[in-house]
Amino acid sequence: MNPIITSIHGKVVSGKQIGRTIGFPTANLYILSELPKLNYGVYGVIVNWKKERIPGIMNIGIRPTFNDGSEVSYEVHLLDFNNNIYHEEISVDIYFLVRNERIFKDSLELVKQIHSDISYVKGKFLFMDHSSEKDKNHFVSM
């Protein structure tokens, strides 16, 4: 597998719940490790939960589209995964930047962009070398 940028460890807590209404349920992280020094943006990640490794997409930032003055949030949307990991501790391996966080005209534009971000992340993970990791990986499908 390609080298990671960094890893963070945290607990899944509830967010403002807008994620569910825009169609992308996200696990909001309360960070227990050192805060990563990363630009606000969207990243391709793999979440380690119990013995599983689940591909995901993470937004780190202040969610400027909703302009609610909230502090920095760390949200992960897991790809092709439906288990409830609320209250669980996870670690997140951050592999690559997809794009910087930005302001969208409305939530519809944001949703369109997230669909394209997800395709990009799935494509990248499909082409990464998984040969050193067996069994515990969830693989993405396009």
Ligand SMILES: Cc1cc2nc3c(=O)[nH]c(=O)nc-3n(C[C@H](O)[C@H](O)[C@H](O)COP(=O)(O)O)c2cc1C
């Ligand atoms: C993959 C992904 C990319 C995102 N990119 C942006 C972005 O560029 N700009 C922005 O304002 N919010 C972005 N968001 C944050 C959404 O605004 C956020 O998920 C929404 O406010 C719901 O938050 P909640 O689940 O805490 O309710 C992104 C979220 C995800 C999952």
